[in-house]
Amino acid sequence: MSTAARVMPHATSRAAVLDVIRAAGTISRVGLIQATGFTGATISTVVRRLIDDGLVLEIGRAESTGGKPRVLLQLNPSSRYAVGVHLDHAGITYVLTDLAGAVVARMSRAGAGAEDPPVVVSRMAGEVRNFIEGAGIDHGRVLGLGLVSPGPLTPASGMRLTPPTMRHWEEFPLDQAVSEATGMPVILENDATAAALGEHWSGVVRGTPNFAALYMGSGIGTGLMIDGMAYRGVSGNAGEIGHVCLDVAGPDCWCGARGCTEVLAGPAAVVAAARADAAISRAAGLTNAPGGPRLSVAADFAAVTRAARHGEGGARALLERSARYLAVAARTLANIMDLELLVLTGPSLGNAGSIYLPVVQEELDRAFFARGSHTVAVRLSDSAATAPAIGAATMVLQAELVPLRQGLHLHQAVAAAEEVALAAPPSAPAPSA
Amino acid sequence: MSTAARVMPHATSRAAVLDVIRAAGTISRVGLIQATGFTGATISTVVRRLIDDGLVLEIGRAESTGGKPRVLLQLNPSSRYAVGVHLDHAGITYVLTDLAGAVVARMSRAGAGAEDPPVVVSRMAGEVRNFIEGAGIDHGRVLGLGLVSPGPLTPASGMRLTPPTMRHWEEFPLDQAVSEATGMPVILENDATAAALGEHWSGVVRGTPNFAALYMGSGIGTGLMIDGMAYRGVSGNAGEIGHVCLDVAGPDCWCGARGCTEVLAGPAAVVAAARADAAISRAAGLTNAPGGPRLSVAADFAAVTRAARHGEGGARALLERSARYLAVAARTLANIMDLELLVLTGPSLGNAGSIYLPVVQEELDRAFFARGSHTVAVRLSDSAATAPAIGAATMVLQAELVPLRQGLHLHQAVAAAEEVALAAPPSAPAPSA
Numbered sequence: 001m002s003t004a005a006r007v008m009p010h011a012t013s014r015a016a017v018l019d020v021i022r023a024a025g026t027i028s029r030v031g032l033i034q035a036t037g038f039t040g041a042t043i044s045t046v047v048r049r050l051i052d053d054g055l056v057l058e059i060g061r062a063e064s065t066g067g068k069p070r071v072l073l074q075l076n077p078s079s080r081y082a083v084g085v086h087l088d089h090a091g092i093t094y095v096l097t098d099l100a101g102a103v104v105a106r107m108s109r110a111g112a113g114a115e116d117p118p119v120v121v122s123r124m125a126g127e128v129r130n131f132i133e134g135a136g137i138d139h140g141r142v143l144g145l146g147l148v149s150p151g152p153l154t155p156a157s158g159m160r161l162t163p164p165t166m167r168h169w170e171e172f173p174l175d176q177a178v179s180e181a182t183g184m185p186v187i188l189e190n191d192a193t194a195a196a197l198g199e200h201w202s203g204v205v206r207g208t209p210n211f212a213a214l215y216m217g218s219g220i221g222t223g224l225m226i227d228g229m230a231y232r233g234v235s236g237n238a239g240e241i242g243h244v245c246l247d248v249a250g251p252d253c254w255c256g257a258r259g260c261t262e263v264l265a266g267p268a269a270v271v272a273a274a275r276a277d278a279a280i281s282r283a284a285g286l287t288n289a290p291g292g293p294r295l296s297v298a299a300d301f302a303a304v305t306r307a308a309r310h311g312e313g314g315a316r317a318l319l320e321r322s323a324r325y326l327a328v329a330a331r332t333l334a335n336i337m338d339l340e341l342l343v344l345t346g347p348s349l350g351n352a353g354s355i356y357l358p359v360v361q362e363e364l365d366r367a368f369f370a371r372g373s374h375t376v377a378v379r380l381s382d383s384a385a386t387a388p389a390i391g392a393a394t395m396v397l398q399a400e401l402v403p404l405r406q407g408l409h410l411h412q413a414v415a416a417a418e419e420v421a422l423a424a425p426p427s428a429p430a431p432s433a
Numbered sequence: 434m435s436t437a438a439r440v441m442p443h444a445t446s447r448a449a450v451l452d453v454i455r456a457a458g459t460i461s462r463v464g465l466i467q468a469t470g471f472t473g474a475t476i477s478t479v480v481r482r483l484i485d486d487g488l489v490l491e492i493g494r495a496e497s498t499g500g501k502p503r504v505l506l507q508l509n510p511s512s513r514y515a516v517g518v519h520l521d522h523a524g525i526t527y528v529l530t531d532l533a534g535a536v537v538a539r540m541s542r543a544g545a546g547a548e549d550p551p552v553v554v555s556r557m558a559g560e561v562r563n564f565i566e567g568a569g570i571d572h573g574r575v576l577g578l579g580l581v582s583p584g585p586l587t588p589a590s591g592m593r594l595t596p597p598t599m600r601h602w603e604e605f606p607l608d609q610a611v612s613e614a615t616g617m618p619v620i621l622e623n624d625a626t627a628a629a630l631g632e633h634w635s636g637v638v639r640g641t642p643n644f645a646a647l648y649m650g651s652g653i654g655t656g657l658m659i660d661g662m663a664y665r666g667v668s669g670n671a672g673e674i675g676h677v678c679l680d681v682a683g684p685d686c687w688c689g690a691r692g693c694t695e696v697l698a699g700p701a702a703v704v705a706a707a708r709a710d711a712a713i714s715r716a717a718g719l720t721n722a723p724g725g726p727r728l729s730v731a732a733d734f735a736a737v738t739r740a741a742r743h744g745e746g747g748a749r750a751l752l753e754r755s756a757r758y759l760a761v762a763a764r765t766l767a768n769i770m771d772l773e774l775l776v777l778t779g780p781s782l783g784n785a786g787s788i789y790l791p792v793v794q795e796e797l798d799r800a801f802f803a804r805g806s807h808t809v810a811v812r813l814s815d816s817a818a819t820a821p822a823i824g825a826a827t828m829v830l831q832a833e834l835v836p837l838r839q840g841l842h843l844h845q846a847v848a849a850a851e852e853v854a855l856a857a858p859p860s861a862p863a864p865s866a
Contacts, residue, residue, distance in 0.1 A: 210667060222769075231659070233771020234643060237803035244765040248679050248758070257764070257800040325681070331690070332677040336655075336769050338666020367690040370670035 013038055015398070017046045021056060021075055022100055023207060028062060028070035047073065054079045055099065075100050081141050083128060083184070084393030086148040086191065086386075087112060089218055090296030090347075092124065094131050095386060096142075097393040101201045105135040106386060111296060117172040125181035144185035146392025147178055148194040187395050191215055191388045192239055193230050195345045195381075196223025198391030204343065204382050211341035212239070212333055213387070214360075216348040218297045220262050220326070222333055223391075241329045242266065265325030267301035267348050273318050274304045283312040298347055305352040316355070323356040327363035334376045335369045342378045350384030446471055448831070450479045454489060454508055455533055456640060461495060461503035480506065487512045488532065508533050514574050516561060516617070517826030519581040519624065519819075520545060522651055523729035523780075525557065527564050528819060529575075530826040534634045538568040539819060544729060550605040558614035577618035579825025580611055581627040620828050624648055624821045625672055626663050628778045628814075629656025631824030637776065637815050644774035645672070646820070647763055647793075649781040651730045653695050655766060656824075674762045675699065698758030700734035700781050706751050707737045716745040731780055738785040749788070756789040760796035767809045768802045775811045783817030 013036070020035045021027055027035070032043045050056040057076045061069035077098040086093040089111050096105040109127055112120045132142060149169075179186040189197075196213035199205050209228040215221050220242035224231040232238050242262040243255045250259025263269060274280045284307040286300060308315035330342060344353045344360070357380050364376040381387055446469070453468045454460055460468070465476045483489040490509045494502035510531040519526040522544050529538040542560055545553050565575060582602075612619040622630075629646035632638050642661040648654050653675030657664040665671050675695040676688045683692025696702060707713045717740040719733060741748035763775060777786045777793070790813050797809040814820060 226659075226664070233803075234773045235771055235803050235806040237806060238769065238771035240768040240771075240802045243768050243802045244677070245679055245761050246681050248761055255800070255802055257802075328678050328681055332765060333769060335673040335676050336671065336766060338668055338671035338673075340667045367688070369673045369676045369688055369690075370666075370668050373668040373670060 013042055014046050014049070017043065018050060018055065018075070021050075021073055026059065026072045026074045028072055030070055032073075077102060079141070080143050080397065081132075081137050082143050082393040082396035083132065083145045084148070084194075084389035084391070084396075085124065085128065085145060085178075086194070086389040086392065087120075087124070088149075088191070088298070089113060090298040092127070093386060093389045094127065095389040095393055096131065096135050096137065097390060097397070099397060101390070101394055101397065103202075103386070103390060104137075105131065106389075107131050112169070113296075114168070117169050117174070118177065121174075121177045121181050124178065128182050128184075142184065144187065144396040145178065145182060146187050146189065146194070146389075146395045147175060148189055148191050148388040148392045149174060185396075187392070189392055189395060190221065190223075190236065191217060191346070192221035193223040193232060193236070194388040194391035194395070196225050196343075196391065197230055197394050198383065198387035198389070199223075199343050199345060199381060200225055200228070200391075201394045202383065202390055203345070203387055204379050205341060208341060210339075211343060212337060212339055213343045213345050213381075214241070214326070214330055214333070214349070215346035215388075216267065216326075216344075217346045218267060218348075220266050220329070224337065239333075241333050244329055244332055246325055246328055261325060261329040265322040265329075268297045270304060270318050270322050271297055271300040274300075274315065277314055280304070280307065280312060280314045280318065283307040283310070284315060301348050302351045305348075305355070308352075308355065319352055319355045320359060323359035324363070326356060327360040330360050330378075331363055331367055334364060338370060339376050340374055342376060343381055344378065345381035345384045345387050347385045350381065353380040353384065446475055447479050447482070450476065451483060451488065451508070454506055459492065459505045459507045461505055463503055465506075510535060512574070513576050513830065514565075514570050515576050515826040515829035516565065516578045517581070517627075517822035517824070517829075518557065518561070518578060518611075519627070519822040519825065520553075520557070521582075521624070521731070521780075522546060523731040525560070526819060526822045527560065528822040528826055529564065529568050529570065530823065530830070532830060534823070534827050534830065536635075536819070536823060537570075538564065539822075540564050545602070546729075547601070550602050550607070551610065554607075554610045554614050557611065561615050561617075575617065577620065577829040578611065578615060579620050579622065579627070579822075579828045580608060581622055581624050581821040581825045582607060618829075620825070622825055622828060623654065623656075623669065624650055624779070625654035626656040626665060626669070627821040627824035627828070629658050629776075629824065630663055630827055631816065631820035631822070632656075632776050632778060632814060633658055633661070633824075634827045635816070635823055636778070636820055637812050638774060641774060643772075644776060645766060645770060645772055646776045646778050646814075647674070647759075647766070647782070648779035648821075649700065649759075649777075650779045651700060651781075653699050653759070653762075657770065672766075674766050677762055677765055679758055679761055694758060694762040698755040698762075701730045703737055703751050703755050704730055704733040707733075707740075707748060710747055713737070713740065713745060713747045713751070716740040716743070717748060734781050735784045738781075738788070741785075741788065752785055752788045753792060756792035757796070759789060760793040763793050763811075764796055764800055767797060771803060772809050773807055775809060776814055777811065778814035778817045778820050780818045783814065786813040786817065 016036055017032055020032060029043050029047060033040055047056065051058065055076060056073050058071050059074055060072060062072055077100040080099040082097055084095045084097065091111040092109045094107040095103050097103055128145065132139060175186045175188040192213060192215035195215045199213050200208065205211050209225065211225050213223040215223060222239035222241050224239050243253065243257060243260045245257060245259045246261055246264055247259035251263050252258050253260040253263035274284055275286055284303040286303060304315050305319065308319050333339065334342065344357060349356060357378055361378040364378065368376050383390065449469055450465055453465060462476050462480060466473055480489065484491065488509060489506050491504050492507050493505060495505055510533040513532040515530055517528045517530065524544040525542045527540040528536050530536050561578065565572060608619045608621040625646060625648035628648045632646050633641065638644050642658065644658050646656040648656060655672035655674050657672050676686065676690060676693045678690060678692045679694055679697055680692035684696050685691050686693040686696035707717055708719055717736040719736060737748050738752065741752050766772065767775065777790060782789060790811055794811040797811065801809050816823065
């Protein structure tokens with residue numbers, strides 16, 4: 001299990017209070033009592049510690065509503081920062097967020113491409129250093145680095161069964177190498193789950209507790225949010241709709257199965273079909289010579305999308321065919337999770353989302369199994385390209401707020417809250433032994 | 434949302450303590466402190482209330498290990514009971530469980546068949562009354578009735594988009610009618626989720642916090658357990674793998690989509706294929722005359738299974754074909770949920786599970802996406818026919834233990850625990866307003 005799978009937001013009253021303050025902007029202690037349901041004693045203790053740690057500020061008093069004016073609290077955004085890094089074959093995206101999750105800097109650099117992993121990691125470390133310095137942020141206030149890589153994650157490295165474009169990263173101890181090269185704590189997450197966290201924290205569905213983020217970059221996956229927490233499954237690999245079977249007699253996929261969403265509808269499949277068609281290739285500016293120079297799959301996919309937007313009918317037909325497959329996979333996901341909200345995100349849907357959205361929505365309206373009970377709304381991300389890096393940075397912030405624990409369960413969270421509540425010993429009788 | 438979707442085990446320290454006592458058999462207060470992580474004051478308060486309510490007994494002292502002998506606690510199993518009823522086209526199964534979840538009586542009666550819903554409900558009420566009296570249980574100790582019906586559930590009735598065999602139950606207010614006819618509180622759940630709860634409470638995976646129950650009765654579905662709680666989705670309809678698409682060009686399904694698991698591999702599909710083959714029909718004793726008398730789908734499916742066991746090769750080939758489709762659907766589920774454990778359950782897998790299990794296991798071993806991280810174990814239920822009714826009864830028990838709340842979230846559960854912990858006011862300072 002990756003470190004990331006152990007992050008559990010809201011598992012303590014400290015994290016819950018901090019998150020309510022973040023969401024509210026400014027709020028009084030009485031407001032916190034009402035919003036959280038915690039007792040006055042708990043709020044008092046938790047807020048005092050947050051102020052002592054510099055995370056929360058008292059910023060004056062609200063206008064009187066008859067009684068004594070209330071002291072307002074807000075986050076101290078510049079008290080802590082986190083770096084989010086999205087490593088992909090096609091590009092590396094860096095973001096720096098403050099404690100409130102606001103993006104204070106962003107930067108894109110060349111992707112991993114065919115370079116050796118140690119070379120890429122060394123370059124990343126230098127880029128991170130320059131990025132933080134360029135933003136004028138004190139290194140001591142940067143809590144750590146959230147790192148996004150294409151799934152699936154494994155205990156050793158974060159990547160083992162890798163997509164074809166990054167096969168030479170198999171068995172490379174990615175998080176450990178980046179931590180050593182940067183001197184920062186590193187939390188690893190897959191792209192789709194990080195994107196869901198980014199959408200939850202700052203995207204079009206900000207604050208929505210239950211939704212799925214359907215992610216398309218070079219591949220296809222989903223990040224799942226349940227009750228405001230990322231659902232990761234037992235090994236951090238939940239949401240793999242790129243590899244659900246849509247056609248039992250379909251073509252072989254690199255994952256070892258056949259008829260997967262990705263082999264039928266993924267960006268690589270769209271680009272391959274575009275290359276096989278002279279008119280589409282010409283309109284999109286693709287190079288057809290076998291063995292000739294090629295851009296990344298994501299860049300080629302973006303070129304096909306531009307051609308479709310400029311009226312190339314064949315390109316549009318390819319994208320709509322891909323969208324119909326993706327829509328069926330989205331319905332599978334909605335039927336299994338009983339979803340009411342789906343966000344289309346990731347770099348490739350940032351480009352082509354307006355073509356995919358109506359097709360996915362129509363499929364869910366027509367054939368979602370529990371449509372007698374409720375609809376499934378589909379929305380297009382407004383930060384599709386940067387959502388994973390933002391999500392990775394927020395994981396670092398949350399890890400600071402909620403110390404990482406292995407196997408924390410609800411009754412332990414309840415116990416933790418009770419310990420806070422009982423910081424001052426109550427007069428209740430001790431248990432008779 | 435059905436009432437059932439609001440049940441949340443372990444949401445209070447009372448429920449957590451009771452569940453630890455149930456799981457432990459006997460345990461001391463000190464043992465409870467260690468097992469739950471709660472403070473001594475909390476355990477003392479919670480246990481006192483459970484004893485006052487008659488749910489827990491003090492049963493003498495443990496042998497001394499040097500210090501003062503510790504008082505042992507255990508559930509008072511005969512203090513409360515619950516009825517579980519599984520209503521299906523093919524049969525109605527009744528179970529009566531005590532507070533510990535042990536089945537004290539079970540009974541099967543004729544299914545809903547083609548009868549009108551009010552007639553069936555009236556008959557059920559009489560059968561429940563006789564069932565409780567026959568078991569010699571005081572009605573006053575029966576907390577309520579857990580009712581299982583084929584999904585999907587809707588707010589009005591529990592059933593709206595119904596399987597073909599029960600289409601005349603559409604829009605019938607099932608839980609309300611049963612509650613009025615029996616005079617008991619009713620909690621409604623779909624068959625697959627109830628089966629997962631039954632397996633979790635008393636089946637081969639007893640106590641396992643994360644698994645899916647793949648359920649096959651007349652149809653196909655799954656119940657999902659996450660961290661010891663049933664995951665139901667936004668409307669109680671999660672886990673619908675009977676209606677994920679395995680073949681985009683496949684045959685139309687009654688649900689409005691095409692190529693679904695159920696239309697390709699469900700019991701009705703197997704029985705239809707068996708009827709179309711004279712040799713299999715003869716071996717299985719199926720009646721082929723159009724319009725002639727037919728048993729239920731589940732009964733016909735059981736007959737085909739018996740023929741396969743007795744060496745009818747065509748029948749076995751049909752079941753193995755169904756198993757291969759079901760295995761692909763199981764892989765879809767495992768890829769989306771990142772599962773490590775799958776239980777095959779429900780009446781039809783109670784009959785044919787030994788044919789399905791190796792096929793499902795082989796598919797997951799071969800092509801589960803995160804197989805580089807971990808395997809997915811497949812187990813066969815040892816109570817496949819009664820698991821849903823048992824699960825429904827346990828929902829009633831849990832509802833007693835944890836009062837039903839709408840939209841209870843973690844921080845509210847934490848707050849609830851804090852209120853228990855702070856039952857005696859602490860000396861902590863009040864918040865400055």
